[in-house]
Amino acid sequence: MTRYRNAALFLALAAVWGSAFVAISAGLRHFPPVLFAAFRYDVAGVLMLVYAVYAVDRWRPRGHNEWGIVLVGSVLLIAAYHAFLFVGQQNTTAAAAAVLVSLSPVLTTGFARALMPSDALSVVGVVGVLLGVVGVAIIAQPDPANLFTTDVVAKLLVFCAAASFALGSVLTRRIDADLPIETMEAWSMLGGAAIMHVVSLALREPIEPSAWTHPEALGSLAYLAIVASAVGFLLYFDLLERLGAVEINMVSYVAPIFTALVGWLYLGEIVDAATLVGFGFIAVGFLLVKRRAIRDEFVHLDRWRTSE
Known part of the structure; x- marks a missing residue:
């Protein structure tokens, strides 16, 4: 029963996080982008902090190292x-964005090896990272004669998002602090929301008053803040403890399937061949980079099943 429960929760998390990209595209019809993201984490941060107060002994960071993790999480994650x-995502499809974000686990390994020279990537690992980057290039389809088209720039911005998350993941693990992950996430969400409000003010993003009465605008904001962020991270915490980091990373490769399906049903978006081929390169890159950890995980599962 535990195995089926974990599988159901894994699919639920992939569905929630995959459909979140569609909710972003829907909400961007009504809200300016950075302010929209800030509003999302105003709500999600408060909900996560309430949960941290309820669920863990230490709901507030202490000391320089713990606040350092929160700072990295706020700025990068x-x-x-x-x-x-x-x-x-204003100028690319939800499915393409989800596929590009799925590069994060590959980039995370690359950053980890770069920041820790004693643990360098093997030749196969380097090939895996390069395959992931090739996948991005296939999806972006840059024209050498005009590298700054709206579509290419949009996809490169999403690539920068994946790189920011990967770098943040590595830096938070390098800081020596025993801070509960729920507490770190809550304060990072609130800190990140504050930073995005400042950026939004600097950009002078306009917002139409009608956004606050439009069902799609409010629905997308509520879905992202409550379902994708608050509920999604609770599912993530539960599965991380049960499955471990290697298996939970596979969510990044199942989520785009739900993004493509919901994007087609709700937004009428069609997944082009370049996105599918690029996703294949990124997925193979992940398998090469994580091959040892995946092999060890299968060995562990086989032993666990045998012992039952």
Whole structure:
């Protein structure tokens, strides 16, 4: 029963996070991008902080290291990631954005090896990272004669979002602090939202008053803040403890399937061949980069099943 429960929760998380990209595209019809992202984490941050107060012993960071993790999370995992993603997704499809974001686990390994020279990537690992980058190039389809078309720039911004998240993931793990992940996420969400509000003010993003009465605008904001962020991260915390980091990373490769399906049903978006081929390159790159961890995970599962 536990195995079926984990599989159901895994699919639920992939569906929630995959459909979130569609909710972003829908909400961008009504809200300016950076302010939209800030509103999302105003709500999600408060909900996550309430949960942290309820669920963990230490709901507030202490000391320089713990606040350092929150700072990195605020700047890279929340503010930079979502600002790049929301701005980029104004001019690309939800499915393409989801596929590009799925590069994050590959980039995370690349950043980890770059920041820790003693643990360098093997030749196969380097090939995996390069395949992921090739996948991005296939999806972006840059024209050498005109590299700054709206579509290419949009996809490069989403790539920057994936890179920001990957770098933030590595830096938070390098800081020596024993901060509950729920507490770190809550304060990072609130800090990231504050940063995005400042950026939005600097950009002088306009917002139409009608957005606050439009069902699609309010529905997309509520879905992103409550379902994709608050509920999604609770599912993530539960599965991370049960499955481990390797298996939970596979969510990034199942979520785009739900993005493509919901995007087609709700937005009428069609997934082009370049996006599918690029996704294949990124997925193969992930398998090469994580091949040892995946192999060890299968060995562990086989032993666990045998012992039952």
